[in-house]
Amino acid sequence: MRTIKYVLASAFALSLMVSCGGEKKKEEKKEEKVKLGVRKEVKKTTEDVNDGSIVISGNDLMKFDKSEIKVKAGQKVKVTLRHKGKLDINVMGHNFVVLKKGVNMAAFAGKAAASKDNQYIPKDTKDVIAHTGLIGAGQTTTVEFVAPEAGTYDFLCSFPGHYAMMKGKLIVE
Numbered sequence: 001m002r003t004i005k006y007v008l009a010s011a012f013a014l015s016l017m018v019s020c021g022g023e024k025k026k027e028e029k030k031e032e033k034v035k036l037g038v039r040k041e042v043k044k045t046t047e048d049v050n051d052g053s054i055v056i057s058g059n060d061l062m063k064f065d066k067s068e069i070k071v072k073a074g075q076k077v078k079v080t081l082r083h084k085g086k087l088d089i090n091v092m093g094h095n096f097v098v099l100k101k102g103v104n105m106a107a108f109a110g111k112a113a114a115s116k117d118n119q120y121i122p123k124d125t126k127d128v129i130a131h132t133g134l135i136g137a138g139q140t141t142t143v144e145f146v147a148p149e150a151g152t153y154d155f156l157c158s159f160p161g162h163y164a165m166m167k168g169k170l171i172v173e
């Protein structure tokens with residue numbers, strides 16, 4: 001009888017230990033997730049826009065400083081694009097172009113690259129929601145538009161070859 005009790009007790013203790021271990025692991029995982037979340041928060045380049053004013057900059061490394069911009073549907077949006085580099089407009093020109101939904105970015109960029117005489121914006125602008133002018137080092141340009149219906153839209157710089165690096169998402173909520 002005593003032996004049985006002992007066996008039962010140790011089985012109970014064992015199960016406690018096992019479940020304890022399990023809990024601990026779960027908690028560690030949770031902590032890891034939280035840490036990852038924090039790291040993501042820091043890296044995130046989303047600009048949460050309340051008044052519709054967006055400032056985005058481009059540099060000589062063919063990069064925008066934002067990869068996500070959030071606005072509200074129907075909101076008046078004003079995008080200010082700054083060129084923070086030192087290179088000439090003919091070498092490192094930048095603009096900010098928002099495409100309509102469903103437009104293929106590579107196809108659009110191809111048409112844009114062939115439109116040098118129009119600041120790399122295809123004369124047929126049916127694919128475009130809004131775009132700024134083309135700027136070079138130290139320059140600033142702006143464009144105002146009304147945010148379209150909710151959804152995710154692509155934005156890019158349409159200077160030849162830049163869209164591979166200079167692109168992002170305009171998220172309309």
Ligand code: ZN
Pocket residue numbers: 058062092093094095157158159162166
């Ligand atoms: Zn560019």
